[in-house]
Amino acid sequence: MNGAGEQANQGDSGFEERMRELLAEDAYTIQPSSAPYPAIRRRGLAERRRRVAMTGAALMTLAAVPVGAYAVAGGNVERDADTAASKPSVSAPHSPAGSTAGSTGGSTGGSPSATSAGTAGGPGRPATDGQLLDGITFAQAADGxxxxxxxxxxxxxxxxxxxxxxxxxxxxxxxxTGDSNAPGDGIYVTAVRERPAGRWVICSLKDGVASGISVGAIDAGAPGAGPVTVDGNGEQLYQQSFMDKGRWKLPFRWGVIGAVETSVAKVTVAYGDGGPVAATLDHGWFVAAGLLNQQVTLAPHIKGYDDAGKLVYDSDEDETYARTLP
Known part of the structure; x- marks a missing residue:
């Protein structure tokens, strides 16, 4: 009787030991993926900003006509904590505000009207072909x-x-540019919604496949809003993951978008220690892009001017704008 009991106990013990081994093996085999903290943080910021936008006045109505161009203005950046060099990407003639025709300062190189649709059932085109950079065609951007x-x-x-x-x-x-949070290079396609106005999306695509999207809304009536408004949720266009702070992949293509009131005739964006880039003004939006060749610590410095050349907006004085990169 005792012998049979001991054999049963030994059998149970062996079975339990084997189960523990199998569970231990599974514990090493099955590993949960780490939480994408930066993406969660961006989505949280986006949601908070969307709530602020919905409680403000109606979304900003887009201006009727594109103005502006990419160009380089003289002078140095007025901040001293940044060490990156900024280079403009393209240039194009300037269109007067309120014009319903093409640019008056010269040919736009066959650039289509900003209000024309790209393809049947597809998105509209940007104000200038210079807003499609790095060899990306409109057809590729529209398909993306x-x-x-x-x-x-x-x-x-x-x-x-x-x-x-x-x-x-x-x-x-x-x-x-891929980073530790989102490895692999690809493209960003930024588009604004015509109905209702003020909404934007930034689509991330890699090898022609969607890999994420950011969504935001700009409200000119939100607390602290000025003649130029930048939604910080579009920060992915001009910075890499905070996990790579101090060791970005270079050179780095950056971009900045925002909304402008009709009283704004010119917007400049300085990023790093290069000269400011004159943004394109496109249907109530401003768009700027450039290249960084060195690491930066400060966000792009944005200024807006009226027709008389008077400074009407400075991001360094905007309490809603995150001047320092995380």
Missing amino acids: LKECLAAEGGPAGGAGDLGEADDYRIILAIKS
Whole structure:
């Protein structure tokens, strides 16, 4: 009797020991992926800003006509804590505000009207071809936007419904640089929604496949809003992951977008220790881009001017703008 009991106990013990071994093996085999903290943080900031926007006045109505161009202005950056060199990407003639024709300062090189649709059932075109950088064609940007909205948008009519591509107009397409949080290079396609106005999306695509989207809204009536408004949720265009602080991949293509009131005739963006870039003014939005060749610590420095050349906005004096990079 005792012998049989001992054998049973030994059998149970062996079975339990084997189960512990299997569970231990599974514990090493199955590893949960780490939480994408920067993405969660961006989404949280976006949600908070969207709530602020919805409690303010109606979304900013876009201006009727594109003005402005990429160019280089003389002078140095007025801040001393940044060490990166900034280079402009393209140049184009300046169109007067309120014009309904093409640019008056010269040919735009066959640039289509900013209000024209790109393809049937597709998004509208940017004000200038110079807003499509790094060899990205309009067809590629339009296809990428369609892919991104289909992959990242919610069900039609639901809270996550981002609409269709023909609800938008593309204002910027640039190369994206992979980092520790989102490895692999790709492209960013930034588009603004025509109906309702003020909404924007930044689509991230890699090898033609959607890999994420950022969504925001700019409200000119929000507390602290001025003649130039920058939504900080678009920060992915001009910075790499905070996990790579101090060791960004260089050279780095950066971009900045924001909204402008009709009283603003010129916007400049300085990033690093290079001269400021004159942004394109496109239907109530400003768009700027450049290249960094050295690490930076400060966000782009943005200034806005009226027709008389008077400074009407300075991001260094904007309490809602994050001047220092995380």
